[in-house]
Amino acid sequence: MDDELLARIERLEAINEIRNLMADYTHYFDTGWEGAGxxxxxxxxxFTEDAVWxxxxxxxxxxxxxxxxxAKYGHTAQMSLHIAMNPKIEVDGDTASGSWSGLIPLVTPDGEALWVGGRYECDLVRTTSGWKFSRMNFLTAFQTPYDEGFARTRFVKPASYKE
Structure with a gap:
């Protein structure tokens, strides 16, 4: 196998590992339904030990x-389902960047149903135990009551999530 083909295979394997890492993140953040992580x-x-989220x-x-x-805020929701889609992943050796569109239907601890949508922007590093996020930022496009939709009310901050 030539070096170019080997490099392409390694890049594709890295991209697949990173997609699986994001799938783990979303699964283990979910709560309140059978099958939630x-x-x-x-x-x-x-995440890496020094990651920023x-x-x-x-x-x-x-x-x-x-x-x-x-544990204190994310898993107090009555229900949440984190959906990450449309991945764009760029690998450069032992570092990578990735972005995903995100959609999160959730029910707050006080029973308010919300739609949250936006974009995950991430940096990753390859560690001895595999790929890890070193930075993850969620850019919110809308956070709106389910029954109103984002056309009427684009942003609302639930009282239960204020620090």
Whole structure:
């Protein structure tokens, strides 16, 4: 096998591993339905020790703080389903960048049904235990009550998620 073909195969394998990593993140962040992953430690495991995670709901630095936020706020929702789609992944050796469109139907702890949509923007590194996110930022396009839709009310911040 020539070097160019081997490099292409390694790049495709890296892209597939990164897609699976995002699938793990979304699964373990889900809560409130049969089959939801709901595991803050496994959410944390997809990040490097010094990762930065954030968005409109706050910013956390470090795997432990990401796990803590997930347990304290992310998993208190009555139901959530994190959907990541339309991946765009660029691999450069042992680093990569990725972006995904995100859609999250959720029910807050106080029973408010919301649609959240936006974009995940991420940086990744290959570690001895595989690919990990070193940075994940969620850029919110809308966060709106389910029954109103984003055409009428584009942004709402549920009282239960304010720090």
């Amino acid at each position: 709901k595991d803050a430690a496994k959410v944390g495991a997809v 954030g968005g409109d709901s706050g910013r956390q630095k470090g795997r432990g703080r990401i796990e803590g936020w997930c």
